[in-house]
Amino acid sequence: MNENQMLEMGSATLGRVEIAPEVIEVIAGIAAAEVEGVSSMRGNLASGISEIIGKKYHGKGVRVDLSEERIKIDVYILVKFGKSIPTVAGNVQDNIRQALLTMTGLELSEVNVHVVGVQFDTKVEQEAPIEL
Template sequence: MTDKNHVIDMDEQHTGLGKVEISPEVIEVVTSIAAAEVEGVATMRGNFATGVVEKLGRKSHGKGVKVDLGEDGISVDVYVIMNYGVSIPEVAKKIQENIYQTLKTMTAIDLTAVNVHVVGVQLEHQQVDQEAKQD
């Protein structure tokens, strides 16, 4: 890794073409999308800043994800809100598998851990209210 918390150096294939670096923000976006596409996930948890950005019209694709570039490797923490009635352990396992497989396929990065934090449950009437507001 070059700048410890800024860029991830990929293993150089001795092709003479140069090197590839991946920003942690790219990992955040890929991880967030991979988690959100799992059935049973209502939404990703954002913070105040992502809420403000979304109100201004920009979608924050990396919300609800924290990337840790540690000594022993790269780990991600995912903060999700689940739909009511789903099996939380099963959905969490699917989230872990989908994130791991997606990042492996897209970036060739082996993660040391994918930690899923369930921070809430969304009831069906809340989903209907949000859909009505969007229309």
């Protein structure tokens, strides 16, 4: 099964339910972004252009691979400085797995977390006023 195909589920008596890979990307992206310690998700050129023109793309930084009998998700995150990377990554895996199970009933075979950077605080320190 490639990314252009839908994931089929459902009952033989009522019809079938199809879930597009983009839906899985959005669910996984939101679940990953909710985790404490995740600064942001890393996107690609298409998601960057979408955000420039004002559209929020919640699947940014998520790649879904649907094959015969397995669902593999790769997420690309930036972690806040000072947070434990193994803890944050584990929480991202758990949150994505739980969100997809709750919303779609799908069991994932893999959730791979790629930490692509560390985000430092960018506080602008206010200078003391100059007295004349």
